[in-house]
Amino acid sequence: MSGKHPYQSLPGRAFWRRSMSEVTAAAVDPVSEVKFRIEKDDKIVTAGSCFAQHIAKRLKADGFSFLVTESGHPLLSPEDAKTMNYGVFSARYGNIYSSRQFLQLLKRIDGSLVPVEDVWEGDGRWIDPFRPQIQPDGFHSLAAYRKDRDKHFAAVRRAFAEMDVFVFTLGLTEIWRDRRDGSVYPLAPGVAGGRFDPAIHEFVNLGVSEVVDEMTEALALIREINPHCRVILTVSPVPLMATASGRHVLAATTYSKAVLRVAAEELSADDAAICYFPSYEIITGNHARGAYFGADGRSVTNRGVDHVMRLFFKHFSGLERTVATEAKMAAADRHSAEMEELAQANCDEEALDRG
Amino acid sequence: MDSLNVLVVGNSHTAALIRGLAKHSGDGLAHRYEIVNLNTLPNKSEGSKISEEVRRKIAALPADVIVSAIGGNAHNVFGLVRHPEPFDFVIPSLPQLALDEDAELLPYSSIAAIFRRKAELCARIFASLKREFRQPMIHLESPPPVPSEEHLRAYPGVFREKIAELGVAPAHLRYKLWWIMSDAIREACIALDVAYLPVPDFAKDEAGMLLEKFWNNDPTHGNTLYGALMLRHLDEYLGNLQRAGQPA
Numbered sequence: 001m002s003g004k005h006p007y008q009s010l011p012g013r014a015f016w017r018r019s020m021s022e023v024t025a026a027a028v029d030p031v032s033e034v035k036f037r038i039e040k041d042d043k044i045v046t047a048g049s050c051f052a053q054h055i056a057k058r059l060k061a062d063g064f065s066f067l068v069t070e071s072g073h074p075l076l077s078p079e080d081a082k083t084m085n086y087g088v089f090s091a092r093y094g095n096i097y098s099s100r101q102f103l104q105l106l107k108r109i110d111g112s113l114v115p116v117e118d119v120w121e122g123d124g125r126w127i128d129p130f131r132p133q134i135q136p137d138g139f140h141s142l143a144a145y146r147k148d149r150d151k152h153f154a155a156v157r158r159a160f161a162e163m164d165v166f167v168f169t170l171g172l173t174e175i176w177r178d179r180r181d182g183s184v185y186p187l188a189p190g191v192a193g194g195r196f197d198p199a200i201h202e203f204v205n206l207g208v209s210e211v212v213d214e215m216t217e218a219l220a221l222i223r224e225i226n227p228h229c230r231v232i233l234t235v236s237p238v239p240l241m242a243t244a245s246g247r248h249v250l251a252a253t254t255y256s257k258a259v260l261r262v263a264a265e266e267l268s269a270d271d272a273a274i275c276y277f278p279s280y281e282i283i284t285g286n287h288a289r290g291a292y293f294g295a296d297g298r299s300v301t302n303r304g305v306d307h308v309m310r311l312f313f314k315h316f317s318g319l320e321r322t323v324a325t326e327a328k329m330a331a332a333d334r335h336s337a338e339m340e341e342l343a344q345a346n347c348d349e350e351a352l353d354r355g
Numbered sequence: 356m357d358s359l360n361v362l363v364v365g366n367s368h369t370a371a372l373i374r375g376l377a378k379h380s381g382d383g384l385a386h387r388y389e390i391v392n393l394n395t396l397p398n399k400s401e402g403s404k405i406s407e408e409v410r411r412k413i414a415a416l417p418a419d420v421i422v423s424a425i426g427g428n429a430h431n432v433f434g435l436v437r438h439p440e441p442f443d444f445v446i447p448s449l450p451q452l453a454l455d456e457d458a459e460l461l462p463y464s465s466i467a468a469i470f471r472r473k474a475e476l477c478a479r480i481f482a483s484l485k486r487e488f489r490q491p492m493i494h495l496e497s498p499p500p501v502p503s504e505e506h507l508r509a510y511p512g513v514f515r516e517k518i519a520e521l522g523v524a525p526a527h528l529r530y531k532l533w534w535i536m537s538d539a540i541r542e543a544c545i546a547l548d549v550a551y552l553p554v555p556d557f558a559k560d561e562a563g564m565l566l567e568k569f570w571n572n573d574p575t576h577g578n579t580l581y582g583a584l585m586l587r588h589l590d591e592y593l594g595n596l597q598r599a600g601q602p603a
Contacts, residue, residue, distance in 0.1 A: 073442055073459050075433065080465040136462060140445045143456040 020287055026307060028287040031315045035275045036230050038316040042164040043067040045090040049097050049171020051236035051279070051300065053088055058309040059167075062319070066090070067163055070155030085134050090163070091155040094131045097172040098206065099214035099263070100184045104130070106160075106221045109153045115183035119145055120194040127193035129185055138193070161225050169279075170215075170260040171236040173206040174244060174252070188244070203244045205255075211263035219267075219274070231274045232316075233264045237283035239298050277315075279308045359593060360417040363390040364409075364484075365424025368497055368576060372424060375582025382583070384590045389416050393425070404483035413488065421490045422589065423549070425480055426540070427497025429473040430532035431575050435500075435507070436514055437522040446531055453527035466535055474539035481547050493550040493592075495585060496537055498577040500529040502564040512573040530564055555588050 012018040013032065020028060038044065043065050046056040059066045070091040072081030085092050096102050107113035108130075120127040125138030126145040131152075139145035160166075176188040179202055190196035206214075219231060235257060243252035261280060268276040283292045283304045290297070292304025313319040363372055369392040376388055396408055405413075413421070441458035444466050454460075485492060501507060504523045511518045537553070544551040558581065560566055569581035577585070 073440055073461055075438075075442060075461060075469065076465050077468060080462070080468065084462070136464075140460055141454070141456065144460040147456070148460075 020285075023287075025287040025289070025291070028282070028285065029311055029314075030278045030281045030285065031311050034277075034315045035272055036316075037318070038064070038165050038230075040317070041065050043162055044165045044167060045159045045163040046167045046169075047089055047093060047096050047102065048167075048169030048234070049236040049238065050095050051171070051234075051238050052095075052167065052169035054300065054305045055167055055169065055234075055279075055309070055312070056089055058305065058312075062309070062313060064317075067159055069159040069162070070152060083136055090159040092131070092134055092152055093156060094134050095171070095186060096168075097186055098175045098184065099170065099211045099218065100175055100177075100206065101130070101186055102168070103214045103218040103221075104184060105156065106218050109156050109160075110221070113183075115178065116181045117178055117183065117189075117194070117200075120189075122193065129189070129194055130183075132185075132187055132192040132194070157225070160222050160229075163226065163229050165230050165232065166222065167232045167234065167277075169234045169236050170211070170264060171238070172240065173211065173256040173259050174240065175204050175206065176244075177202050177204050205245055206259065208259050208262050208266070211259060212266050215263065215267050229273070231271075232277050233268055233274060234277045235260045235264055235280040237280045237292075237300060237304075241298070277312060279312075282308045282311065357597070359386040359419040359597075361386050361388050361420050361422055361589070361593065362413060362416050362418035362490075363388060363422040363424055363495075364393055364413065365390075365495075366392070366394050366426060366428075368424045368427050368495070369393075371498075371571065371577040371579060371582030372586060373582070374579040375584070375586050378579050379583040379586070382587075384586060385594055386590055388586060389418070391416075405480060405487065410487050413484075418488075418490055420593065421484060421488060421492050423481065423484070423492060423494040424497075425494070426473075426477045427536075428575060429470060430500070430529070430536040433469070434524045434529045434532035435574060436517040437524045439521060443525075443528055444531065446534065449531075449534070452531060453525070455525055455528065458528075466532075467539070470532075470536045470539040471542075473536065474543045477540055478543035478547060481543065481549050485547060485549070491550070492547075493552055493589070494540065494544050495589065496540075496551065496553045497533070498569070498581060499554060499559055499563060499565045500526070500533050501570050501574065502526045502530075502560065502562060503567070503570070506570055507574045510572045510574055512575070514574055526562070526564065530562060534563070552589060552592055554585070558584055 007014070013030075019030075040063060044059055045067050046052050046059070056066060067090050068087055070086065072084060072086035076084065076086070081087060085094055088094075093105060096105065104113060104115075108115070115129070117129055119142065120129050120132075121142070122138075125140070126142050127138045128134060128145065128149060135148070139148060175184045177184050179200055184204075185194075185201075188196060189201050215233075222229065222231075237257075239253040240249055240256060243249045245252045245255075247255070257280065264276045268274040282288075283300055288304065288307075292301055292307065293299065294301055363369060365372075369390050372388075373390045373392065376390060391412060393409060396406075396412065441455065442461050443455040443458040444461045444463050445454060446452060447463055481492065481494070504526070507514075507523050508518060541551045543549075558566055558569055565577065565581070569577050569584065571578040571581070
């Protein structure tokens, strides 16, 4: 005879059978209560790893107020502007993979950090070590690089000052650090510019406490200029393109994502203005049986992004969109759209596996 | 050598040629010239081809050679007046040209793409002419830009208000835009087997811009003397082709 126990009063979401086994994959909803709502006129800024690009794209497509403070020159065609990474994120910072890279950006825009290795020069081109693929073929002169970077910093400051909601996608724990001043690079020097020097550049794999500390400091800096902004943290479901940890890339991915997932939990646990959104779980969960990844097992398909964003809109804005509506919307050319999406997800780590 | 009937068709740049022909008629030209400013016709083109009215007009005129002075002002759209968001670019084959470091530097490929699209419009008209007429075709390069800001401010023409508001674009940028437009038109001509006749060097200064004696009292065209010069240049070019035994 069983007595009362703590599980009796729990909602269906607490039980695997009721919330996973007995529902269709598309109906799985691992989002619990969110801490705040997003209105259509709330200005949203996104940053993070390449999965964050999908979020930005869908926010724009669904009529949310995606704040862009750094636009391309009016003479640039939309295609060229996109190639130059305008509009991919709110400002032209490119992919921000790690907590340390994010913290570093915040310190650079307020002038409290000036990295030792501030520019890479080669073949008459100047490359931003911290946005190495932002400008196709690099900048034509040092002055042009500096001018663009000043404009970029001003745009980042404006984005963070004006935003109502900040969506940050944590991507990686593996970083390459300059031993001289601790600056970190989104890509190892030598991959897309610069020259790798083992005496200067070292590999670091961040742990939970480092990610939590760095994000805490970064978010505190943001709140200094924007005390009321709400923050949504997500973890990118996209596996590592390559690892320098010495482990198998799958094991390294698991470590990295586990660290980021725990860090996100800690960061959001006791802060009413920080909410964790489980895009990682939606894409990688057992319900999807891998179907939300493309043939390479790494790229996230449009269908997966649909699921993530349907739940995002449902919980943060009350915007209900049924699975059937989505299917209808996408029926016109699902395959082409997915192929385009896959082809265009702009991850600079692709450079790691060239040649 | 036979004297050829040369039919020149074009837009605003034909005005200088018409004046040049009138002022210097019989001034040693070996060939006979008829010049039609398409802008004076009510209906120049129908979509991407010449209009029936233009076709009939050309067909009614004697012509051994058709010469185009079509278009040639796209560079002024982008670079006569200082852009509200100043820009500049580096032409890879001319890296020595001045660069405005205070302007936003745009990739050469982006600017080249803009002018390739503009050149496609001309190319469609060229193709339309070639479909309708069997005569050989030559395209005249448009005049290089006037280097003097003072001159452009003194004769701003339709750009008066814009120049007053935003100023004149730097001369080196105006030259680059003219060069890149000419390059795109030249490429289109090559693809369509249309001969391309560049402005002779002796009409240009050291920077490749239009010599002062050819400036018109407007910001974008050559004057009567320039028109006469280009006709002589064309005349000699045709003569050289004849001497070489080539069809025009």
